[in-house]
Amino acid sequence: MTPAMIEITDLHKSYHNGATPVQALRGITLSIRPSDFLALAGPSGSGKTTLLNIIGCIDQADRGELTLAGIPIPSRNARPESRRQAREITRQQVAVRRKKIGFIFQNFNLIPVLTAQENVAIALTLLNLSPEEVFHRSREILGEVGLEGLENRRPGELSGGQQQRVAVARALVKNPLIVVADEPTANLDSETGASILNLMREIHQRRGTTFVFSTHDPRVMDRASRLCLLRDGTLQEEQERVLL
């Protein structure tokens, strides 16, 4: 058995900003392999976004364990002993996001004042690569996602599908171990959504990057290698299939 890329054990998370606390995750245990192209499905409010945010290190679980590529990610209950330690934890999470994780958002979240190429380049400049390498690699990946010739357009001058391609390129340009995508096709028409999903699968197969994404589109679920169904913050059922 290959070691897990993402190891989740008894993860809990609740939100306390309303009148009554909302338990978004109630004990999720899940082991995601490097080769997984995993879809999280479930009705709205079942906890998909919450789980993806925690996996992507932009949010913290209340308790439970999370390990990304062997790196333990602390939960909130592992209270830091000092301010310095708290800062150290934050710094580590930022570093994990910068180096190991690629994000794809439902509403693309490109920086409107930057061109397609600059949007992709930003992910690389954070890694302190030389300007030449940044330029070269961001061009290359834009070609790979089928945007050759559109490198100098700004997001406003691109269609939704093209914007999401830029976002896919931005997530992948740094060769992350894991790509986290929260409903990447929800803002696209079905045909464009299908093509984005094809793109993601192609890259998954070519590069072996682990993908975890959420959706409630059955056609998208059909294309996943593994399907996890969430309901009320718990894992309901799991299906495995061979990728076609």
Added chain:
Amino acid sequence: MARNIITLATRNILRNRRRSVLSVTAIALAACTITLLFALLEGIRADVRHNSWNYETGEVRLRHALFDRYEHLNPLHYTVAEADLLLPALRSLDQTHRVSPRVHIQGATFRGEEMIPSRGIGIDLDREREDLDLERLLLSGRLPRPGTSEALVGAGLAEKLGLSPGEPFTVLTTTRLRSSNAFTLDVTGLVAFPLGHMNQTSYLLPLETASRYLRMEGGVSEILISGTGSDTPGLVRAVDEVLQAQGLDQLRPLPWTEVSGGYRYLQVADIIYRIIALCFFLVGSSVIVNTTMMTIHERTREIGTLSALGMSEGTLVRLFFTEASLLGTLGSLAGVLAGSLLVLPAQIGGIDFGSRLDMVEIDISSVIHPLLNLQSTLGVFCYSLAVALAASYLPARRAAGLPPVEALRA
């Protein structure tokens, strides 16, 4: 990395041009106003110093120590009696540029039944005509000749007395030995003293003549000593050494910074102007705080995105800081430049405050020439830039410190 931050910052500035213009204008207005204020203050400073040194105290004023103590009684007998020996010794010092003996006549002049107080200043005409620039101050007539009973009368005093050149006037005064004396002087010319109150009260006459009428017996009321101004305490020490060498310990040299009313006025004006400057900067910075907060509020989701990509909090703050410093530099530069351009014509022509300052007993001229000063202009530039940065720091910090999930939800 740095280059990308600058790219992103410039693009963001251009993204909402109107708001950027607003920020720049706010900084520029503050910087411009303060450049003007400081130039005016600098002009006043130069003017007060010039007038104090010429007419009030010199850089160092030398008097009999007891004169200062009993000044309210007009103790004319406490003179600088040993002027003959003292003056050459003082003039031979390296530090002194000007050594001006003066004899003061407190007296009254009559016009019909009306008594008008007047103040005569006996000066060494040959030496001082150039230092005081008397030819230029002359409105009509000519300068008195040394040793004669001739006088230059302030234009305001002449008007009160109904005097014009060629006419005599009589002064009633007290001599050094407290006897009364009256004497008549011929007006040779009218002068416009730079100081309003001198114009209304004063006349100049030859030192020897004043000395004779007051029975000074070779003494003078005081000696005004000026050097370069760069080392006033040093000048005081040098004068003190001369006094000790001559055994004149009844005389006391005092720096203008201690005895000049003008200098004290400057200190107060300086504080007031700084407070005004602070107010302008506060107003300017509140605009910047506002626009920065609006900007950051609008871009919260972008901040979340950058943070999710792994941009550190420090870098995010740097991003907004770069934006603010670009705007701040632009605004400060524009403001200081505009201020300087506005000052230049006034620096040459002067601003005429006219008769409003006539009754002010402070040594400010009626016409002030604002003065641009490199140091204070640079100071205004740096200060307004710093204010722009400080004003954007807190909002930027707060936004960058937001957890990425929350920023992304915005």
